Amino acid sequence: MPHHLLTNFTSYITGQQLFDRTQRILLAVSGGVDSVVMAHLFKQAGFAVGIAHCNFQLRGEESQRDEQFVQQLATSLNLPLYNTRFDTEAYTTQHNVSIQVAARELRYQWLEEVRSREGYSYIATAHHMQDSVETALMNFCKGTGIAGLHGILPKQDRIIRPLLFAEKDILVAYAALHQIAFVEDSSNITDKYTRNFFRHNIIPQMQEMFPAAVRNMDGTIFRMREAEMLYQESVARHRKRLLVKKDNSWMIPVLKLKLTVPLQTIAWELLKDFGCSVAQTQQVLQLLDSESGRYVETATHRIIRNRNWLLITPEARQDAPLYVIDQSPAHVAYGNAHLQLRLQERGLATIPTAPAVAWLDAAKVSFPLILRRWKQGDYFYPLGMPKKKKVSRFLIDQKLSLPQKENVWVLESGKRIIWVVGMRIDDRFKITTATQQVLCIETK
Structure with missing residues (x-):
């Protein structure tokens, strides 16, 4: 009243x-x-x-x-x-x-x-x-x-x-x-x-x-409001069980998701925050039975079948520009990392080995150096191998996921790749007993 x-x-x-x-x-x-x-x-x-x-x-x-x-x-x-x-x-x-x-x-x-x-x-x-x-x-x-x-x-x-x-x-x-x-x-x-x-x-x-x-x-x-509270509590438990954070990406175990009930609803709730539409949710569920490497692109992310996981990564960025390095020593910021170069005498000390550091024969390297993302058709001679190998094949052998492959950089000298950055140097530029001066390049 x-x-x-x-x-x-x-x-x-x-x-x-x-x-x-x-x-x-x-x-x-x-x-x-x-x-x-x-x-x-x-x-x-x-x-x-x-x-x-x-x-x-x-x-x-x-x-x-x-x-x-x-x-x-x-x-x-x-x-x-x-x-x-x-x-x-x-x-x-x-x-x-x-x-x-x-x-x-x-x-x-x-x-x-x-x-x-x-x-x-x-x-x-x-x-x-x-x-x-x-x-x-x-x-x-x-x-x-x-x-x-x-x-x-x-x-x-x-x-x-x-x-x-x-x-x-x-x-x-x-x-x-x-x-x-x-x-x-x-x-x-x-x-x-x-x-x-x-x-x-x-x-x-x-x-x-x-x-x-x-x-x-x-x-x-x-x-319905009260029922939604119960519903969201259940969704939160599934989200905690299925979504794994790794760096700036998320991972969902394929087998666990396939066994989830109700699958359609839980999948939608997990994926909608990554720009996934209702129709695309069905496409993602098809990835559960597909081979590794297939993916679905949403409005904001890419969802990739990567072996036993669904890998969710932010939308691929545009190709980065080339970085020209004129001399050593030098410091270059690129992507989410930076590169440091310095020259030193060979000496008698043993050169340490680590993927993040390249030790090269300075006499074989000519400036300027070019730092860029790798592209299809690139090849090099991986350290310890007498034959050339395509970078794409090398990355497959390293068992990298698609987003990880997209974030690989190479350093080249005279149009020849001298280092797949952070992974392997080219055998042609390695240090030998005749090396007098070493070019040390480190990525962080």
């Missing part, structure tokens, strides 16, 4: 732990009945609030009327007012988005700026029970996971929705009971927008068959 609205309002805020009385709340007020009633309820409850209004300049004189109305409302309630005007149509052109998306992005960006600048704890919007039900129904029709069925959440980050407990009719009745003035938005009348079509056509027909449809669906939405 409308005369219990204030009591139910404060009880809902307390029950949902939306905020406490020490915190200031910024109210997003359009001038419509929902947001105006919300402003009156906050004022009557004695909370510390301010009013924020956006003029999207999309409805000509009507937009100006709404702005003036909210200014008068703030004055009558003795509340601070923050307002702004947007060139919404220019934003849609610049960012290639719809009017609805543009308005939403502009609104929330500005509201957060005001909240942060003026010291408010949260932004309150006037979404009510019907809004939440409409959202869940639209998501259900478009196709969604369990998260799309929880409707509009009471609290998300810095946004709170303190009217989700209330049906639209109650808000309208409350405004009439207390003679609260508000303005009508003509864009809410048309069925041009998807939400309005559900609001004016779908839900009323459902209520003809089931008068309590909205409240019943709201109860279902509440249960």
Whole structure:
């Protein structure tokens, strides 16, 4: 009933732990009945609030009327007012988005700026029970996971929705009971927008068959929220069991994933954070029975079958530029590492061996040196081998994964590879008993 609205309002805020009385709340007020009633309820409850209004300049004189109305409302309630005007149509052109998306992005960006600048704890919007039900129904029709069925959440980050407990009719009745003035938005009348079509056509027909449809669906939405909590707990356990972090990549054991139940759902939850679409999830699951080396490219990552693992790596970077080294000593930063060169006398000491250090006969090396990523067709004479070998074949023999292969660099002198960096020098440039001066090159 409308005369219990204030009591139910404060009880809902307390029950949902939306905020406490020490915190200031910024109210997003359009001038419509929902947001105006919300402003009156906050004022009557004695909370510390301010009013924020956006003029999207999309409805000509009507937009100006709404702005003036909210200014008068703030004055009558003795509340601070923050307002702004947007060139919404220019934003849609610049960012290639719809009017609805543009308005939403502009609104929330500005509201957060005001909240942060003026010291408010949260932004309150006037979404009510019907809004939440409409959202869940639209998501259900478009196709969604369990998260799309929880409707509009009471609290998300810095946004709170303190009217989700209330049906639209109650808000309208409350405004009439207390003679609260508000303005009508003509864009809410048309069925041009998807939400309005559900609001004016779908839900009323459902209520003809089931008068309590909205409240019943709201109860279902509440249960879906709780079910989602259990669902996410289970997903978190599977994620911990299956996802292994390695450097800037992730690995999933193929056999463990194949034995996971339910496979489709868990795979989707694991892969969606790596830019994987629903259709691509099916492609990834096909990798479970494919040979090593096959992969699926998502919007942000590459998922590769690598022996007994699925290897998930960030999208391959563009080829790095060539680095020209004119002389020694020198220090060159490349990729995520750096190269150091120095000359020293051969001496009598034994030269230590380590993959990260190349010891070369300086007399056989001519500057400038070229540091670059390897490419197909490259070959060299691996140390200890009398015959040349393609770098691609050498990397296969080293059992490198595809991302590791993509990150291999070579150093060349006079168009001949002298070192597959960090792995093997060329036999033609090795130190011999005749070597007098050594070129030491180290990668870190």
